[in-house]
Amino acid sequence: MALQRRTFLGVAAATAGTLAAPMVLAQGKPRVVVIGGGAGGATVARYIAKDSDGAIDVTLVEPTRAYYTCFFSNLYIGGFREMNALGHSYGGLAAGGVNVVHDWAVGVDRDAKTVTLAGGASLPYDRLILSPGIDFVDGSVPGWDLSAQNAMPHAYKAGSQTELLKAQLMAMPEGGVFAMVAPPNPYRCPPGPYERVSMVAHLLKSVNPTAKILIADPKEKFSKQGLFEEGWANHYDGMIERVGPDFGGANTSVDPAAMTVDIDGEVTKVDVCNVIPAMKAGRIADIAGVTDGNWAPVNAADMSSKIDPNIYVLGDASAQGDMPKSGFSANSQAKVCANAVRGALTGSTVFPARFANTCWSLIDTNDGVKVGATYEATDEKIAKVDGFISATGESADVRAATYRESEGWYDGITADMFG
Amino acid sequence: MIVRLLLALVLLAGTTAQAEQGGDAARGEELFNQCSGCHQVGQGAVDRIGPHLNFIFDRAAATADGYRYSASLKRAADGGLVWNYETLDAFLENPRAIASRTRMSFRGIDDQQDRDDLLAYLRKFSDDPQNIPESAPTAAAVDHTVAPEILAIVGDPAYGEYLSGECTSCHQTSGAGEGIPSITRWPADDFVTAMHAYKVGVRAHPVMQMMAGRLSDEEIAALAAYFEQVEE
Incomplete structure (x- = not known):
């Protein structure tokens, strides 16, 4: 199977190489359509436009005019960031030569190589890049579906959901209970739910110090667990209770009307409930037919789909191997993909793939931690090469510097995404 | 100009002996360690990651020969920025307050005394340039030897x-x-x-x-x- 696929891709690559020049002459500029304007999509659109210097026609399809980053949105809950500081416009991409279309992509015809938009337009492409982020798996938390997202917000796509969750926390009765239903692997931003618990605890400690936090978690272990648990003991002692699978955390259902959480038969009345369901690739990946199960499998060398070599899938939606689903990962994958797509369409030099990721989390004021790794492309997957993680017991100075670094990273990656 | 500003500072800060001199240059030399990763000053100083700082006082911003300044600092210079006690003091307190997108990746020095001492040290290389001490160049951004x-x-x-x-x-x-x-x-x-x-x-x-x-x-x-x- 794997051998067949490689043979097929090899032929495809050779064909693209020999035909690139005549195709340009015959049909004008090669066309790239990118769906989704987040860390993967914005970056890949910007890099292809920038590096091809006008030789490739790049269209980005993104429904929202202002993009709110999911990364750092927990800091809004904790009171460390304003919501408007998380918002970014697409003006920089447009100025950089990207044709930005604010619409929903609703169809992909892989034979005709066109994308259909909700507004009715049809966009032809030579290469299609999907970076749609995540959607939720129906029924993963019994009792919850999208129609319950106002009663029990997921807040796992940043913006109004994040604001709703914070408003509910602020309105919580004194000594009330905040519950989180944590997601099963794999999901966007592995430390995200636990950074969120930290930020909720930080907020409640100042406005509602007798409040309690209950986590129902289907996972044995979680990202940066030692660091978070150390931080919770240091800053929020006695406030946070986590029920893992050994005590039935995987057997959780909710009742949004009654505002109850049922963990393995034990029903708790809660005041605010954050349900983070199981995740899958954003819907357009399904519509395009490039998913296998919940995610879209890709080749590690260039992020091309294992199902259609003219389609690439970036970021959270892709099944690529060892990289966590994060904005940093998507940004890293986007640059590898941009280089490969440019090479395929214009014959520019294609350099070997290399990937990296770092995730920073804030536990309390000036208490930042991080985890990161480098990756390489193998025949099977994106494989981890080397990594590091913050140590428990680090000095306050180191933690403060790590937090400052994360703020610098936010400025850096958003400049890299949006120009 | 410098004298007037220094005098104003003395009046504000009180009249300790140190304040009259505008700071302790010896202590400023130690404080300069946090600058020397990027900047050289003194005999033989050359541009490294940042420009050399000889004759910095009364120099129009972004005018050290041969150094490629950021667009941001050039704009500030076009706006008439001249380095003197007041502007250097503000720049050291918060580099981003003077020019927001320069390559000066430095958070700034909160303590007024530290800034006074550092500026007293730097002034030695502007006041009397023909008399720069025969010391080794301050440490460059080289903390490791490469073959x-x-x-x-x-x-x-x-x-x-x-x-x-x-x-x-x-x-x-x-x-x-x-x-x-x-x-x-x-x-x-x-x-x-x-x-x-x-x-x-x-x-x-x-x-x-x-x-x-x-x-x-x-x-x-x-x-x-x-x-x-x-x-x-």
């Missing part, structure tokens, strides 16, 4: 541009940045030296050790070549 044959590698800027994608997830190409330092327009030798120092673990930062750890000598040279000439 000459590695420094001699000529990097490929095109490859460096591709590799730079790994850097620009955090470091801004514009040279702006707080919390994450600027890496644009560094002299290639300094860039190569710093990266090799991370690679062998002499410099401590875990992310940078990881990133540099898998870069070959040629890849580091390529990055240095790219970032040395990148347009902001």
Whole structure:
């Protein structure tokens, strides 16, 4: 199977190489359509436009005019960031030569190589890049579906959901209970739910110090667990209770009307409930037919789909191997993909793939931690090469510097995404 | 001008002996250690990551010969910025308050006395330039020795541009940045030296050790070549 696929891709690559020049002459500029304007999509659109210097026609399809980053949105809950500081416009991409279309992509015809938009337009492409982020798996938390997202917000796509969750926390009765239903692997931003618990605890400690936090978690272990648990003991002692699978955390259902959480038969009345369901690739990946199960499998060398070599899938939606689903990962994958797509369409030099990721989390004021790794492309997957993680017991100075670094990273990656 | 400003400061700060001199230059020399990663001052000082600081007082901003300034500092200079006690003091307190997107990746010095002492030290190299002490040049941004044959590698800027994608997830190409330092327009030798120092673990930062750890000598040279000439 794997051998067949490689043979097929090899032929495809050779064909693209020999035909690139005549195709340009015959049909004008090669066309790239990118769906989704987040860390993967914005970056890949910007890099292809920038590096091809006008030789490739790049269209980005993104429904929202202002993009709110999911990364750092927990800091809004904790009171460390304003919501408007998380918002970014697409003006920089447009100025950089990207044709930005604010619409929903609703169809992909892989034979005709066109994308259909909700507004009715049809966009032809030579290469299609999907970076749609995540959607939720129906029924993963019994009792919850999208129609319950106002009663029990997921807040796992940043913006109004994040604001709703914070408003509910602020309105919580004194000594009330905040519950989180944590997601099963794999999901966007592995430390995200636990950074969120930290930020909720930080907020409640100042406005509602007798409040309690209950986590129902289907996972044995979680990202940066030692660091978070150390931080919770240091800053929020006695406030946070986590029920893992050994005590039935995987057997959780909710009742949004009654505002109850049922963990393995034990029903708790809660005041605010954050349900983070199981995740899958954003819907357009399904519509395009490039998913296998919940995610879209890709080749590690260039992020091309294992199902259609003219389609690439970036970021959270892709099944690529060892990289966590994060904005940093998507940004890293986007640059590898941009280089490969440019090479395929214009014959520019294609350099070997290399990937990296770092995730920073804030536990309390000036208490930042991080985890990161480098990756390489193998025949099977994106494989981890080397990594590091913050140590428990680090000095306050180191933690403060790590937090400052994360703020610098936010400025850096958003400049890299949006120009 | 300087005298008038200093006098004003003396009046504000009270009349200790030190304040009358505008600060303790000996202490300022020690404080300069936090600057010497990028700036040289004194005999033989040359531009490194930042411009040399000889004759900095009363110099119009962005005018040290041969140094490639950020667009941001050039704009400030076009606006009439001249370095004097007052402007240097404000710049040292918060570099971003004077020019927001320079390559001066420095958080600033909160303590007024520290700034006074540092400026007293720097003034020695402007007041009486023919009398610069015969001391060794202050430490350059070189905390590690790299073999000459590695420094001699000529990097490929095109490859460096591709590799730079790994850097620009955090470091801004514009040279702006707080919390994450600027890496644009560094002299290639300094860039190569710093990266090799991370690679062998002499410099401590875990992310940078990881990133540099898998870069070959040629890849580091390529990055240095790219970032040395990148347009902001």
